[in-house]
Amino acid sequence: MKKIFAVVLIAVLVVGGIKLVKTRKAQLANIAPAKVLPVVVDTVTLEKKPVTLTLPAMGIVATDLSATLSTKISSRVKKVNKKEGDSVKKGDLLATLDASDLVAKKQGLSLKRQSLGFEINAGRENIKALESSFASARETHSRTDELLNVKGASMEQFRGEEANLAKIKAQLSAAHNTISVLKKNQEALDQNIKEVESLITYATIIAPISGTVSKRMIMDGDMTGPGKVLFQISAGSGFYINLFLPDSVNSHGIIFHGEKLALVPKNQATATGLIQYIAALSDSTGFVEGQYVNVQVVVYQGETSLLPMDAVLNVGGATFVYVMEDSRAKKIRVTIVARGSEGLVVANDLSGKTIITAKPDILLRVSTGVPILISENQKETVKTDLTQPARQG
Structure with a gap:
């Protein structure tokens, strides 16, 4: 009896489960699918159309015309004529150094040269006298030679005249050698005078370019020495933009203030591997050396x-x-x-x-x-x- 009851219970549960599954499937089939939001x-x-692509970059305004002035002499500053911020033109006098020692040295060398000139002139007069004596002695010796052939002169006289001729000839050679040495000494003095004159020019500090005095490193009465910087002059022309780009950027120009500028490689790289380029600027840009500027590097131009x-x-x-x-x-x-x-x-x-x-x-x-x-x-x-x-x- 118990077995029959268990079988009937199981059958009821199975039939009920099947009906429940069918009912659930029917319910799910009637549910609308979820909407996919757009x-x-x-x-x-x-x-x-014409297309230009650019990348932003930063450059530095530079110029090769700016000048740093120094001197080769040790001296005292007599007078400074320009101060920082002053505009100068090429050839303007910036400062004067005391060159009295050099001037005195030049005068001493000039006196030595003049003395050598006197010695050279005296030597030339001596040569003329020796040449005259040599000519007279040679004529006398020729007559003695003729007399010796007719027994009108002795052999001792003949040989004595020969010795005198040799002596005069030796004196002439020595006189010529002395003049040659004096001339070489004179040439050496001339070279020394030129060197001193060259150093004297460093006592006058002249502006080599037109521009603005950006630095003045001396005052009246200061002492200067070889290599000491005296002035720095910023040029008013010859400006260009210095730019450093990676080798992955292939560009032939930049756009700066709406103007396209040609970009020229300098065929050198920095320690970090960036390639250096320059782009020339017009002199009327109003920028100064060392100023940072923003530019657009042109990486593409074409019709697309x-x-x-x-x-x-x-x-x-x-x-x-x-x-x-x-x-x-x-x-x-x-x-x-x-x-x-x-x-x-x-x-x-x-x-x-x-x-x-x-x-x-x-x-x-x-x-x-x-x-x-x-x-x-x-x-x-x-x-x-x-x-x-x-x-x-």
Whole structure:
């Protein structure tokens, strides 16, 4: 009896469970599926036009014409004629140093040279006298030689005259050698005088360029020495922008105050590997040496379509854009040519196409096929196929 009751209870439970499952399935079948919320995006229609892409950078205004003035002599400053901030022209007198010691040295050397000149003139007169004596002695010796042949003169007289001729000849040679030595001494003095004269010029400090006195390192009565900086003059021309860029930036120009300037590499790099470039400035810019300036480095120029930064999605090392085509979002892989502050350009020809612009997380949802709600004015809903991702180009 108990067994029959257990079997009946189990059968009732099974039948009841089956009915409960069927009822639950029917209820679930009648429930509407959850709605997929659309994503709101912007669109932009691309057109081909002149495009310039730039990157921001900072440069330094410099010039090769500025001058740092020093002297080669140790002296006292007699008078300083210019102060910091004064405008100077090339050739203006900036300061005068005491050169009295050098002037006295030059006068002493000049006196020595003059004395050598007197000795040289005396030597020349001596040579003339010796030459005259030599000529007279040679004539006498010739007559003695003739008399010796006819027994009219003795051999002792003949030989004595020969010895006298040799003596005069030796005196002439010595006189010539003395004059040669005196002339060499005179040349050495001339060189010393030129060196002193050159040093005297360093006692007069002249502006080598036109510009502004940016530093004055001396005062009246100060002592100076070789290599000591006296003045610094900032040039008023020859300015250029000094720029340091990584080798990944390939540029041939910059935009500065709305003007495009040519960028010239100096074929040298810094310790950090940055390549140095310069861009010439006009003299009327109003900038000063050492001033930092903001510039835009031109990285691309051409006739193409400009894409906003929010138009591309990077996935797995590849770059994609989403083009509205037949009321659907079509994913197209693109190759980026250049990026800049203004946007980017790609190798693909996208002119005339309408592309979606949104943040990366929104573009990822677009790629899954969710409905797209286009903003702008039309507020049009474009439905995509919910059963598959957006089509790939």
